[in-house]
Amino acid sequence: MMADNGPDAMFVAGGTDxxxxxxxxxxxxxVVIGLAQIxxxxxxxxxxKEGMVLGASLTLADVTADTxxxxxxxxxxxxxxxxxxxxxRNMGSIGGNLLLDTRCNYYDQNYExxxxxHFCMKKDGEICWVAPSSPRCWAVQSSDCAPVMVAIxxxxxxxxxxxxxxxxxxxxxxxxxxxHLNKRPDELLTEIHLPPVxxxxxxxxxxxxxxxxxxxxxxxxTSLKFSADGTIEDSKIIxxxxxxxxxxAVAAQKxxxxxxxxxxxxxxxxxxAYQPAKPLDNTDFxxxxxxxxxxxxxxxxxxxxxx
Ligand SMILES: Cc1cc2nc3c(=O)[nH]c(=O)nc-3n(C[C@H](O)[C@H](O)[C@H](O)COP(=O)(O)OP(=O)(O)OC[C@H]3O[C@@H](n4cnc5c(N)ncnc54)[C@H](O)[C@@H]3O)c2cc1C
Ligand code: SF4
Numbered sequence: 001m002m003a004d005n006g007p008d009a010m011f012v013a014g015g016t017d018x019x020x021x022x023x024x025x026x027x028x029x030x031v032v033i034g035l036a037q038i039x040x041x042x043x044x045x046x047x048x049k050e051g052m053v054l055g056a057s058l059t060l061a062d063v064t065a066d067t068x069x070x071x072x073x074x075x076x077x078x079x080x081x082x083x084x085x086x087x088x089r090n091m092g093s094i095g096g097n098l099l100l101d102t103r104c105n106y107y108d109q110n111y112e113x114x115x116x117x118h119f120c121m122k123k124d125g126e127i128c129w130v131a132p133s134s135p136r137c138w139a140v141q142s143s144d145c146a147p148v149m150v151a152i153x154x155x156x157x158x159x160x161x162x163x164x165x166x167x168x169x170x171x172x173x174x175x176x177x178x179x180h181l182n183k184r185p186d187e188l189l190t191e192i193h194l195p196p197v198x199x200x201x202x203x204x205x206x207x208x209x210x211x212x213x214x215x216x217x218x219x220x221x222t223s224l225k226f227s228a229d230g231t232i233e234d235s236k237i238i239x240x241x242x243x244x245x246x247x248x249a250v251a252a253q254k255x256x257x258x259x260x261x262x263x264x265x266x267x268x269x270x271x272x273a274y275q276p277a278k279p280l281d282n283t284d285f286x287x288x289x290x291x292x293x294x295x296x297x298x299x300x301x302x303x304x305x306x307x
Pocket of ligand 2: 103104105106107120121122123127128129130131136137138139177282
């Protein structure tokens with residue numbers, strides 16, 4: 001069906017992102033191809049020791065309820081559980097979450113609102129209202145599970161008429177608010193491959209205005225591998241909600257490499273993670289405060305995993 005309809009078509013899983021976007025005419029497919037009846041996309045295979053394979057259409061509720069995920073991939077379970085509301089988690093899929101459209105205060109508005117400001121570069125317009133001299137869109141990566149999948153080294157399988165490929169979750173994302181996915185529109189996300197746990201420990205912290213439900217304005221996914229003596233052998237610290245893609249806090253990872261997580265090391269790493277967090281004024285809260293919070297959230301995740 002996708003091959004027949006070309007760029008006029010889009011896939012839909014739960015529809016909790018696509019349908020609101022269609023109502024606001026941010027996304028305007030002529031053909032919508034439903035995935036709900038494809039049973040193979042709703043299976044969960046494997047064990048944490050060897051790695052697990054999640055079908056892309058598993059609902060967020062399916063993922064959070066699974067005891068293997070809760071026990072071995074708590075960061076995945078936590079991120080999925082913090083998404084929107086129970087009703088939406090019963091509809092929304094894990095695959096749809098990883099492919100969530102980027103968000104911006106000037107874009108997530110109804111058609112009339114956007115028309116009143118002559119639209120913007122992301123849809124129907126020419127200028128970026130957040131950075132008017134910018135040649136690119138800075139809409140924000142706002143999926144809770146995306147930074148977690150990058151932090152734990154998950155992979156995704158993309159299938160189309162021209163073949164299939166498996167790429168890392170990190171490769172799936174692009175630092176551009178419009179072309180934010182390295183996925184062709186005709187490619188179907190079929191599987192998410194969680195790696196063997198193999199001694200890694202991970203967590204996810206989410207900052208949002210309303211505790212009941214809200215998109216993240218900052219998400220910190222931290223995944224650590226400890227040596228037997230408690231030093232950090234390897235790490236990934238990934239920031240969500242601060243750019244158009246999940247941002248790797250490379251300098252913070254360097255600070256903790258080969259060290260024990262003492263208070264001094266944690267403070268230094270948190271300071272280093274603060275630098276790459278460059279939020280713009282296009283989501284909730286003041287951007288300077290969101291940047292400041294990156295420091296607290298990174299240290300919080302490190303302290304949690306150290307205990
Ligand atoms: C009120 C509200 C609050 C929300 N809060 C949050 C939140 O806090 N955090 C958060 O991360 N999200 C949030 N969301 C967004 C959304 O509910 C989730 O991200 C959900 O997981 C999306 O999954 P879905 O199956 O509904 O996606 P869909 O809407 O079905 O699809 C989303 C996108 O992915 C594409 N797609 C879906 N499945 C596939 C596939 N298998 N292959 C190829 N393309 C595919 C669609 O074409 C579309 O572009 C919220 C939404 C609402 C309405
Ligand atoms: S960052 Fe700029 S171009 Fe992108 S959605 Fe916002 S206003 Fe539009």
